[in-house]
Amino acid sequence: MSDVSKLAPQEVFRYFKEISDVPRSSSHNEKISAYLVNFAKEHELEYYQDESGNVIIWKDGTPGYENSDMVMIQGHMDIVAEKTEDSTHDFQNDPLELIVDGDTLTANKTTLGADDGAAIAMGLALLDSTDIPHPPLEFIATVDEEIGMLGAYALDGSKIRSRKVINIDSEEEGIITVGCAGAVDIFTSFPADKKLVNGVKYKYVVDGLLAGHSGLDIHQERANAGQIVARLFLDAREKAELNIVSINGGRATNVILGKVEGEVIVATSDVKAFEESIAASTEIIKAEYRTSDPGITVSIEAVGEASEEAVDTVCQDNFFKFLVACPTGVEHYSVELKGLVETSHSIGVVKLEDGRLITKSMSRSSVNSRNRLLARKIGILAEALGAEVEHGSSYGAWEFNNKSDLLDVCIAAYKEQYGEEPVVSAMHAGIECGIWAEKVGKVDAVSIGPDMTGVHSVNEELSIPSTERTWQYLKLILSHCK
Numbered sequence: 001m002s003d004v005s006k007l008a009p010q011e012v013f014r015y016f017k018e019i020s021d022v023p024r025s026s027s028h029n030e031k032i033s034a035y036l037v038n039f040a041k042e043h044e045l046e047y048y049q050d051e052s053g054n055v056i057i058w059k060d061g062t063p064g065y066e067n068s069d070m071v072m073i074q075g076h077m078d079i080v081a082e083k084t085e086d087s088t089h090d091f092q093n094d095p096l097e098l099i100v101d102g103d104t105l106t107a108n109k110t111t112l113g114a115d116d117g118a119a120i121a122m123g124l125a126l127l128d129s130t131d132i133p134h135p136p137l138e139f140i141a142t143v144d145e146e147i148g149m150l151g152a153y154a155l156d157g158s159k160i161r162s163r164k165v166i167n168i169d170s171e172e173e174g175i176i177t178v179g180c181a182g183a184v185d186i187f188t189s190f191p192a193d194k195k196l197v198n199g200v201k202y203k204y205v206v207d208g209l210l211a212g213h214s215g216l217d218i219h220q221e222r223a224n225a226g227q228i229v230a231r232l233f234l235d236a237r238e239k240a241e242l243n244i245v246s247i248n249g250g251r252a253t254n255v256i257l258g259k260v261e262g263e264v265i266v267a268t269s270d271v272k273a274f275e276e277s278i279a280a281s282t283e284i285i286k287a288e289y290r291t292s293d294p295g296i297t298v299s300i301e302a303v304g305e306a307s308e309e310a311v312d313t314v315c316q317d318n319f320f321k322f323l324v325a326c327p328t329g330v331e332h333y334s335v336e337l338k339g340l341v342e343t344s345h346s347i348g349v350v351k352l353e354d355g356r357l358i359t360k361s362m363s364r365s366s367v368n369s370r371n372r373l374l375a376r377k378i379g380i381l382a383e384a385l386g387a388e389v390e391h392g393s394s395y396g397a398w399e400f401n402n403k404s405d406l407l408d409v410c411i412a413a414y415k416e417q418y419g420e421e422p423v424v425s426a427m428h429a430g431i432e433c434g435i436w437a438e439k440v441g442k443v444d445a446v447s448i449g450p451d452m453t454g455v456h457s458v459n460e461e462l463s464i465p466s467t468e469r470t471w472q473y474l475k476l477i478l479s480h481c482k
Contacts, residue, residue: 004020007100007464008468009125009467009468009472011125012121013121013467014125015120015121015128016121018035019032019117019124020098020113022035022095023093024078024079025080025081025092026078026079026080026081026252027144027147028078029053029078029144032077032120033049033053033054033055036057036077037055039057039124039127040057043127043128045059046058048159050154050155050156050159051154052151052154052155053151054140054141054151054152054155055077055140055141056138056140056141056159057127057138057139057141058136058137058138058139058161059126059136059137059139061134062132065133065481066136068136068482069136069162069163069164070135070137070162070163071135071136071166071478072137072138072139072160072164072165072436073122073123073138073140073166073168074119074123074139074140074141074166074168074169074432074433074436075116075118075119075120075122075142075168075169076119076141076143076144076145076432077116077141077142077143078143078144078145078147079113079115079116079117080115080254080456081110082111082251082255082456082457083109083458084110084458086109087109087110087458089110098112103463103464103465104461104462104463105461105463105464105467106459106460107460109458110458111457111458111460112460112461112462113460114450114452114460114462115169115455115456116168116169118168118449118452118467118470119141119168119169119449120141122471123168132475134475134479135481135482138160138161140160142155142432145169146252146456147252147253147393148183148185149393149432149435150393152432152435152436153395155439157440160439160440163440163441163443163444164406164443165436165445165446166406166445166446166448166477167431167433167447167448168447168448168470169431169447170427170447170449171450171451171453171455172449172452173450173463173466174414174418174422174423175422175423175448176411176422176446176447176448177446177447178400178401178402178404178424178425178426178447179399179401179426180366180397180427180428180429180430181341181342181343181366181426181427181428181430182364182366182396183215183254183362183363183364183371183395183430184363184371184391184394185391185393185394186253186345186389186390186391186392187358187359187360187361187389187391187392188359188361188378188382188387188388188389189356189358189387189388190315190319190322190357190358190382190385190386191355191356191357191386192315192316192319192352192356193311193314193315194309194310194312195310195312197243197307197308197310198268198306199241199242199265199266199267199305199306200268200303200304200305201245201264201265201266201303201304202264202266202274202301202303203301204264204300204301205259205260205261205297206225206228206229206260206297207225207258207259208296209224209256209258209295209296210256210258210293211225211256211257211259212454212455212456213255213256213455213456213457214253214254214256214344214348215254215364215429217455218256218330218344218346218364218428219330219341219428221289221292223285223292223296224346225250225258225259226323227324227326227328227347228296229247229249229262229320229350230319230320230321230322231281231323232277232281232285233264233320234317234320235280236274236281237320239270239276239277240267240270240273240274240277241266241267241270241313242267242274243265243311243312243313244263244310244311245262245263245265245309245311246262246263246352247261247262247350248261248352249349249350249351250347250349250350250351251348252348252360253346253348253349253361253392254346254362254456255457256346257346257347257348258457265306265310268305271302278300285298315357316357319357321385322382322385323347323350325381326345326359326382327377327378328346329344329345330343330344331343331344331365332365332370334366337400340366340426340427341364341428342366342367342428343364343367343370343371343374344363345363345374346361347359347360347361348360348362360392361378363378364428364429366397366426367397368396395430395434395435396434396438397434398426398437404444404446405444406481407424407446409477410422410446410448411424413473413479417469417476431447433445448470448474450462450463450466450467450469450470451463
């Protein structure tokens with residue numbers, strides 16, 4: 001079946017298809033925000049839209065639930081805009097091209113946007129319904145969650161009426177999330193003084209990495225393309241004179257860096273040594289990641305003799321030293337929740353821009369003090385190598401809480417539908433539940449969602465059967481909220 005709107009449950013996938021036709025990449029939420037407002041108007045529902053583009057839509061409870069506590073159904077409207085090198089997709093204007101592959105939904109050479117289109121589609125299906133028992137609903141769709149939860153922070157807390165929250169931004173069915181990591185964006189900027197160099201220019205590309213979500217996939221021991229480039233060139237610098245002309249990779253801090261490319265000039269007399277060093281280091285790196293990231297490719301292509309400005313040796317070497325020495329991956333595992341990543345760091349962007357060598361990264365932790373410490377360590381290292389350091393968007397951890405009335409309802413509904421106990425845990429990714437508590441005081445919150453893989457990458461997939469089961473589960477939860 002190629003018609004996504006006819007997938008089961010039709011009431012959900014109809015809206016998933018509609019919002020997939022509306023461009024909604026981070027920082028460009030105007031069209032999807034307007035779509036949601038039009039939806040509210042067409043359905044004669046009370047709504048609120050703020051200057052940032054956040055949208056709240058309210059719906060009365062169904063008969064028998066009129067006086068029940070209001071429940072928030074919450075997700076974010078923006079998506080991470082990743083695409084393959086050969087894709088011509090324009091995220092600001094083109095609809096996503098959805099592909100049904102058996103029980104899986106994906107997109108053609110782009111991110112799918114199930115993160116967090118699943119929440120928006122289910123929320124709209126509830127608001128549109130006439131036969132689903134539910135308490136009064138408050139549907140909140142935020143903008144720019146993927147770039148620091150900016151929408152949630154901008155939303156006026158006085159507009160929020162509910163204190164029970166069902167966030168639909170988790171990516172694994174069967175897990176009820178009741179806590180999440182906080183995060184901070186870290187920006188480093190190294191001097192990139194230029195000098196005239198002569199030699200052979202090469203184009204270089206590090207590609208084929210699995211990449212993925214810097215929170216959900218960080219424990220997979222995947223490689224980082226920025227660190228690979230730095231390692232290759234530092235190794236080669238022991239045998240050859242080289243200076244980079246350009247380096248570019250990545251778009252977002254919350255994505256593991258999967259590709260870096262650029263140009264480098266190598267002294268003519270050192271060409272052989274350079275090529276041999278790159279080949280030898282590549283084999284070592286590929287062997288190290290043969291299981292966790294088996295598709296790594298490194299290519300260098302000689303362009304010809306060149307005489308032009310390139311980055312000074314000391315500047316580039318300090319930049320590469322930082323990339324190699326900077327802690328990436330898992331820093332700590334939780335002692336309280338076995339198997340849960342507590343603290344981590346991932347580099348998402350490296351580039352040469354406006355005369356500076358730049359990195360953009362994200363540290364995460366469910367312990368706020370450890371997150372601050374990790375960010376401080378990275379800053380100390382960068383500054384010691386001559387960089388300027390700034391911190392960007394940040395948000396605190398949502399403290400793990402496995403005892404609440406709403407959680408009890410969710411557990412009971414899960415056992416009723418699935419015949420077994422759910423897993424109650426926290427996640428090493430950011431969701432907005434903690435921000436609602438900051439804005440309105442104590443909230444009773446959970447996060448659920450259908451199975452997804454490859455989130456924040458062009459390999460993003462959504463399980464169709466899991467979406468149907470999660471939809472039935474959500475409706476069952478609401479029927480118990482009387």
